[in-house]
Amino acid sequence: MSERASEPTTQRELIRLTAAELAGRIQSGEVSAVEAAQAHLDRIAEVDGAVHAFLHVGTEAALASAALVDEQVKAGSAPSSPLAGVPLALKDVFTTIDMPTTCGSKILEGWRPPYDATVTARLRAAGITILGKTNMDEFAMGSSTEHSAYGPTHNPWDLSRIPGGSGGGSAAALAAFEAPLAIGTDTGGSIRQPAAVTGTVGVKPTYGGVSRYGLVACASSLDQGGPCARTVLDAALLHEVIGGYDPLDSTSIDAPVPSVVEAAKLGAQGDLSGLRVGVVRELGGEGYQPGVRASFDAALQRLEKLGAEIVEVSCPHFEYGMAAYYLILPSEVSSNLARFDAMRYGLRVSEGASAEEVMAATREAGFGPEVKRRIILGTYALSSGYYDAYYGQAQKVRTLISRDFAAAFAKADVLVSPTAPTTAFPIGDKVDDPLAMYLNDLATIPTNLAGVAGMSVPSGLAEEDGLPVGLQIMAPALGEAVMYRVGAAFEASRLADEGALIAPEVAK
Amino acid sequence: MPSESGAISRDEVAHLARLARLAVTDTELDTFAGQLDVILGSVARVGEVAADDIPPTSHAVPLENVFRPDELRPGLSQEQALSGAPAAEEGRFRVPRILGEEA
Numbered sequence: 001m002s003e004r005a006s007e008p009t010t011q012r013e014l015i016r017l018t019a020a021e022l023a024g025r026i027q028s029g030e031v032s033a034v035e036a037a038q039a040h041l042d043r044i045a046e047v048d049g050a051v052h053a054f055l056h057v058g059t060e061a062a063l064a065s066a067a068l069v070d071e072q073v074k075a076g077s078a079p080s081s082p083l084a085g086v087p088l089a090l091k092d093v094f095t096t097i098d099m100p101t102t103c104g105s106k107i108l109e110g111w112r113p114p115y116d117a118t119v120t121a122r123l124r125a126a127g128i129t130i131l132g133k134t135n136m137d138e139f140a141m142g143s144s145t146e147h148s149a150y151g152p153t154h155n156p157w158d159l160s161r162i163p164g165g166s167g168g169g170s171a172a173a174l175a176a177f178e179a180p181l182a183i184g185t186d187t188g189g190s191i192r193q194p195a196a197v198t199g200t201v202g203v204k205p206t207y208g209g210v211s212r213y214g215l216v217a218c219a220s221s222l223d224q225g226g227p228c229a230r231t232v233l234d235a236a237l238l239h240e241v242i243g244g245y246d247p248l249d250s251t252s253i254d255a256p257v258p259s260v261v262e263a264a265k266l267g268a269q270g271d272l273s274g275l276r277v278g279v280v281r282e283l284g285g286e287g288y289q290p291g292v293r294a295s296f297d298a299a300l301q302r303l304e305k306l307g308a309e310i311v312e313v314s315c316p317h318f319e320y321g322m323a324a325y326y327l328i329l330p331s332e333v334s335s336n337l338a339r340f341d342a343m344r345y346g347l348r349v350s351e352g353a354s355a356e357e358v359m360a361a362t363r364e365a366g367f368g369p370e371v372k373r374r375i376i377l378g379t380y381a382l383s384s385g386y387y388d389a390y391y392g393q394a395q396k397v398r399t400l401i402s403r404d405f406a407a408a409f410a411k412a413d414v415l416v417s418p419t420a421p422t423t424a425f426p427i428g429d430k431v432d433d434p435l436a437m438y439l440n441d442l443a444t445i446p447t448n449l450a451g452v453a454g455m456s457v458p459s460g461l462a463e464e465d466g467l468p469v470g471l472q473i474m475a476p477a478l479g480e481a482v483m484y485r486v487g488a489a490f491e492a493s494r495l496a497d498e499g500a501l502i503a504p505e506v507a508k
Numbered sequence: 509m510p511s512e513s514g515a516i517s518r519d520e521v522a523h524l525a526r527l528a529r530l531a532v533t534d535t536e537l538d539t540f541a542g543q544l545d546v547i548l549g550s551v552a553r554v555g556e557v558a559a560d561d562i563p564p565t566s567h568a569v570p571l572e573n574v575f576r577p578d579e580l581r582p583g584l585s586q587e588q589a590l591s592g593a594p595a596a597e598e599g600r601f602r603v604p605r606i607l608g609e610e611a
Contacts, residue, residue, distance in 0.1 A: 111592055323552070435550055
């Protein structure tokens with residue numbers, strides 16, 4: 001044992017550890033899982049008043065779950081998973097039998113689901129300590145968490161700015177050291193864009209790679225749960241815990257989970273020779289902040305230095321991605337959210353009138369403006385007379401975007417772009433301008449439409465505002481291994497030169 | 509097809525909200541009509557793409573029927589199913605009147 005290991009680890013040190021390091025110390029008995037949970041619960045108590053990453057903290061259940069891991073360690077039994085005892089923040093869109101599930105909406109305020117999502121169940125089986133549920137834009141519709149019915153989350157880099165969305169709570173929890181691991185969902189960028197603007201790592205797996213059972217639906221053909229962490233290796237470890245076939249999700253892919261942990265370890269050795277990295281001509285340039293472009297250019301140089309061959313690829317239909325997305329998504333939303341009918345669970349207002357009146361009044365009171373806008377938009381796009389011009393045409397564009405990806409992946413092993421066009425913007429800046437808000441997801445939407453994999457890795461700070469920038473890496477369906485390899489190589493190289501991106505201490 | 513101006517009227521938004529069972533307020537109608545007009549003007553760009561002979565994609569992964577063994581397995585109990593109900597009575601969901609007076 002090293003000398004350092006014999007010294008007690010302080011709480012402040014504990015919360016700075018990576019999940020992999022923390023899991024190692026828990027397994028060796030140097031730190032208990034209860035101590036690890038308590039350190040993060042204390043951190044939440046210290047900073048979450050200012051950050052507001054959590055909607056619910058499950059203190060007792062977290063400590064009880066951690067205690068079970070400690071018993072196993074003491075008994076000398078094999079750990080349930082390589083992440084046993086590591087605390088995690090769960091996006092409040094996954095059902096949890098022991099905690100409320102609100103999806104950031106008043107219509108589900110206080111709702112206790114009668115079953116666990118598959119992701120929740122896998123986390124529990126892996127011995128991961130679920131600290132609580134994180135804030136999000138209502139039903140995952142938004143890019144800033146400002147559309148949460150419970151108030152926005154604040155970016156630990158600058159509390160007056162947004163942490164991205166919809167999974168801003170999960171990303172902020174990581175950046176504020178409230179948890180070393182988190183789960184998000186990505187329908188058009190809701191894992192990757194928050195990761196980019198908080199200086200953390202976020203992965204959208206291949207569609208069907210992580211079960212959607214118990215994930216409250218936004219747009220079913222686009223939604224995908226995935227891992228969030230502060231390092232690529234930690235994301236990979238979590239990916240292998242939550243990924244894989246689930247008979248309860250009929251769109252789940254019946255194939256082995258890609259070996260992403262092995263790929264991340266290989267990547268960290270820093271050799272990318274023989275790999276072709278494709279720069280998507282249509283993602284970048286105009287509309288992207290200068291500091292974001294500069295960080296991206298530097299990232300390309302770094303990838304080249306690691307031995308990768310940089311090639312330019314063209315995806316001509318990506319420029320129509322946002323338009324297609326904002327027809328397909330609202331159409332699916334208008335159908336999926338019809339389930340909130342004030343009859344079986346959730347909010348009910350104006351008792352006594354007819355069922356239809358109760359339904360309309362409840363949905364009016366329970367949904368926020370962005371959800372209502374998208375339901376109305378989707379209802380319009382699916383109306384007879386407009387269907388062909390809008391929804392039908394959007395589905396054809398979706399085909400063309402998939403073909404663009406196929407052609408690009410014939411020329412390159414992975415594709416790269418900036419994750420988001422800007423760094424974190426001030427809270428309030430875009431909340432009344434839906435179209436400006438939608439532009440945040442310009443670069444992340446195409447992967448959701450095509451169902452391929454994508455991740456965001458920190459690429460540094462923008463010169464003009466000192467805020468984090470993300471590099472997006474995209475890979476073909478089930479091609480996560482090469483994506484993690486590139487992400488880990490890039491991360492290791494950048495860390496060696498520039499060090500970790502640490503958010504300034506959040507105000508107490 | 510969309511109207512010449514690409515505009516969606518306040519009346520149309522009100523009609524759509526009724527279809528979607530949203531009892532929106534007059535103020536919301538004013539706001540949404542303007543915002544949806546801008547959004548529709550932007551998403552209408554999909555019409556610029558020549559795609560007559562392109563098949564539509566509804567799902568990124570080709571979907572086929574998924575079967576499971578036809579075996580009994582546990583589901584939610586009646587109590588669990590009713591646990592989140594706004595109102596329940598005699599083991600059932602209690603709902604407001606669903607038929608009109610004349611029915």
